[in-house]
Amino acid sequence: MTNERMTNPDNPPGRSPTSWLRFAAPQQFYPLAGRLAPWFACTAAVLTVVGLYIGFFVAPTDFQQGEVYRVIFIHVPAAWMSMFIYLVMAFWAAVGLVMNTRLSFIMSQALAPTGAMFCFVALWTGALWGKPTWGTYWVWDARLTSQLLLLFLYFGFIALTRAIEDPRRADRAGAIIALVGAVNVPIIYFSVQWWNTLHQGASVSLTKAPSMASTMLAGMLLMSIAAWMYSIAVALWRVRALILERERHTEWVGEVLEAEGRAR
């Protein structure tokens, strides 16, 4: 499939709009990512401080669970982020497959480790929250099981894209996992409605008023936005390394490298 495209005489590299995009986009994106990432990181840090202050010092004790519920300020943002990042990865994978833009695949690979991290955090905090409230770290209910599957999908994606030497084949193999695995995300999200789960239903949804104190909600939402900002910052930093690696044969990367070499 890739070879056909590369050797197609009607579509020689360097002339078609596709390869123009492939060449130009990473070159322009690399410095942009470097300039934007610190701003996202700083925003994340500020929001985290404010969110944690509200979460620990303003939000009241939960009338049912006591203080342990304060895990929610990382548990819910991490769980949302783990699902959302996977969907964004699937989106970039689809864009990459349809448009044949290399930067799209690189974006989805830059997001994967952060998504896996948040997925693990959601499972870990869930287990530690479950023990004092449910009496068990783990049950094989639909929500927990599908979230664990998401972690394995992340691991599968990362392992596959790193194991395949040829970047174009790695991109495509990863894109297929990302797209097929995306089916799991709505399953996680709606599992608490579709099945009888030990995991509680959604406290916050788009269709009805949230069933929690407004200060709790404020802390949780601030932490969620912080998680977004953090993810964007880290993905932008990671994408820079991936771009250098992938584009190392190009002149512009040569110039970037030499400039860094002189600065050291």
Next chain:
Amino acid sequence: MQWESWSAFWQMGGAGVYVWACYGLTLALIVAELVLVIRRRKDTVTRLLRWRRAVGKDVGGQGARVESVE
């Protein structure tokens, strides 16, 4: 303010172990990821600079495209 004292804060109504294990691990993972992601780019630059010298693109030279690498 929700807490009578700092020790009440750290105890989290008896759930301190669970709450702080959650926050502790999350903090550790975030710090680790930041360190790794920043080091990764630096390592990539170092490695690619070495690779450029190995294929004959000297520091300061503009470097013509080399197709026969790999």
